[in-house]
Each structure stands twice: as structure tokens, then as C-alpha cells.
Amino acid sequence: MSNSVGAVIVAAGRGTRMGTAESKQYLLLQGKPIIVHTLEVFQKHELISEIVLVTGEADVQRCRQWVQAYKLDKVSVVIPGGAERQHSVRRGLGELTTTWVMVHDGVRPFVQGSEIEACYERARSAGASVLAVPVKDTIKQVDGEGNVLSTPDRRSLWAIQTPQTFRLSELMSAYDEAERDGFLGTDDSSLAERSGITVSVVEGSYRNIKITTPEDLDFAEFTERSRGEEQR
Ligand SMILES: Nc1ccn([C@@H]2O[C@H](COP(=O)(O)OP(=O)(O)OP(=O)(O)O)[C@@H](O)[C@H]2O)c(=O)n1
Ligand SMILES: C[C@](O)(CO)[C@H](O)COP(=O)(O)O
Numbered sequence: 475m476s477n478s479v480g481a482v483i484v485a486a487g488r489g490t491r492m493g494t495a496e497s498k499q500y501l502l503l504q505g506k507p508i509i510v511h512t513l514e515v516f517q518k519h520e521l522i523s524e525i526v527l528v529t530g531e532a533d534v535q536r537c538r539q540w541v542q543a544y545k546l547d548k549v550s551v552v553i554p555g556g557a558e559r560q561h562s563v564r565r566g567l568g569e570l571t572t573t574w575v576m577v578h579d580g581v582r583p584f585v586q587g588s589e590i591e592a593c594y595e596r597a598r599s600a601g602a603s604v605l606a607v608p609v610k611d612t613i614k615q616v617d618g619e620g621n622v623l624s625t626p627d628r629r630s631l632w633a634i635q636t637p638q639t640f641r642l643s644e645l646m647s648a649y650d651e652a653e654r655d656g657f658l659g660t661d662d663s664s665l666a667e668r669s670g671i672t673v674s675v676v677e678g679s680y681r682n683i684k685i686t687t688p689e690d691l692d693f694a695e696f697t698e699r700s701r702g703e704e705q706r
Contacts, residue, residue: 500536508694
């Protein structure tokens with residue numbers, strides 16, 4: 475059986491928490507759009523044979539131009555996403571033809587090639603995998619009035635990142651099931667979990683942030699500048 479691996483990179487969000495006029499995935503990091511940084515990591519990785527890029531409807535054309543300009547020839551298609559991340563991912567899955575899929579946020583440009591590999595290897599052995607880091611803070615559950623309800627044991631808490639890796643057919647079934655049930659999740663694993671798929675956590679890096687709020691841009695600039703200096 476083929477073990478081809480494709481990636482769905484989702485970049486169709488509006489970035490409301492960032493608050494910039496330009497959607498955050500198109501902001502420049504050391505002169506290059508964030509989404510291009512992210513695509514380049516997957517483009518360079520030998521495991522990845524195909525990339526589906528999901529963007530905002532109005533951004534499809536300029537993304538196609540970047541795909542050409544930056545020679546991202548593994549990108550087979552650029553398509554418009556949906557209202558929620560889950561809808562964007564579902565559209566992307568429908569375009570892939572590989573056995574395995576890695577779903578990744580377009581605004582996580584600092585994922586490492588070694589992490590992509592580790593996620594794939596774990597998915598092969600466990601069935602599905604997510605990249606994650608142990609939480610550093612104490613987490614509390616709080617009610618609507620601001621009162622603390624409980625303090626879960628931190629040793630069992632992980633902050634979940636992407637990529638998240640699955641057999642394409644299994645993830646598509648999980649997505650269909652979620653749609654039937656009207657379930658909306660904030661990540662792909664939550665859909666897989668409720669379908670009975672065992673998902674294994676791969677420990678990643680605190681650097682693999684999701685660029686979400688303005689202070690994340692300072693971290694991103696610093697990290698990208700340091701990487702550039704290391705390579706010189
Ligand atoms: N309808 C959506 C919503 C989100 N995303 C993508 O999912 C990833 C993670 O989402 P998030 O960081 O929440 O991005 P936004 O939805 O853009 O941010 P916000 O919630 O602040 O508006 C991003 O790459 C984003 O572009 C998407 O493809 N389609
Ligand atoms: C998928 C994700 O990046 C895992 O941390 C996250 O759940 C996306 O959530 P958001 O609400 O779209 O930021």
C-alpha cells in the first residue's frame with residue numbers, strides 16, 4: 475500500500491485577534507509573507523508529495539502568484555476556504571489524493587522538518603498523531619462569573635499544535651461524521667477522537683507558535699532573524 479503524504483495548509487482565516495487590516499498570514503516576515511514561510515517548510519520536506527493550500531476567496535489569485543514566484547511546485551491547488559477552520563480543512567481534504575494527510579495552520583511558520591518526520595512516523599505506528607508541548611502554566615477551569623471551578627493536574631495537559639497527521643480516508647470519515655452531528659471542533663484531532671481514532675501526542679517545540687495576537691509578531695520577527703543569522 476502506498477504511504478504517500480500530503481499536506482493541507484489552511485490560511486483562510488480573518489485574523490480578528492491580530493487586528494491588522496491585512497490578514498496575518500499575508501503579513502511580511504523578513505520580507506516574505508508568513509504563508510510562504512510555512513509552505514516552504516513543507517515544500518522542502520522529502521516526505522511530502524503534494525500540498526493543498528486553502529485561502530480566503532479574495533486571496534486565491536495572489537496566493538497562486540506566490541506559488542509560482544517562490545517555486546512551490548508541490549502545491550497542486552489553491553482553493554477558497556469556508557467560514558470556520560473546520561470547513562476550510564474539509565474543503566482541502568477533498569482535493570488530496572495521498573494516503574496520509576498532515577493538516578497544518580498557515581500561521582505556524584516555525585514548524586521544523588524533523589517535527590514533520592516525527593509526526594508521520596508516530597502516525598504510522600499509532601494511527602494518528604498531533605504535535606504538542608506540555609503546558610508551562612497552571613491551568614484552571616473558570617465559570618462564567620470568573621470563579622475557579624477546578625485545577626486539573628498539569629502533568630496530563632498538553633498544548634496542541636499542528637501538524638496533525640491521519641490516514642486521509644479516516645479523517646474524511648471523521649469530518650463527515652462531525653458534519654452530520656453538527657459538531658464544530660477547534661482542531662482536527664477532536665473530530666478524529668470522537669470517531670474513535672486513537673491519536674498519539676508527539677512532543678514538539680515551544681517555538682512552533684500559532685501567530686495569533688500582535689505580540690506573536692515580535693517573537694516571529696526575532697525567531698526568523700535569528701534563523702537567518704544562523705544560516706549565514
Ligand atoms: N475559516 C477559517 C478560519 C481559520 N483558518 C485558518 O486556521 C488557522 C488557525 O486559525 P486562527 O489562528 O484562529 O486564525 P484566524 O481564524 O484567522 O484568527 P482569529 O480567530 O483571530 O480570527 C489559520 O492559519 C487560519 O488562516 C481557515 O483556514 N479558515
Ligand atoms: C489547530 C490549532 O492550531 C491547535 O492548537 C488550534 O486549535 C486552532 O484554533 P483557532 O481557534 O483556530 O486558533
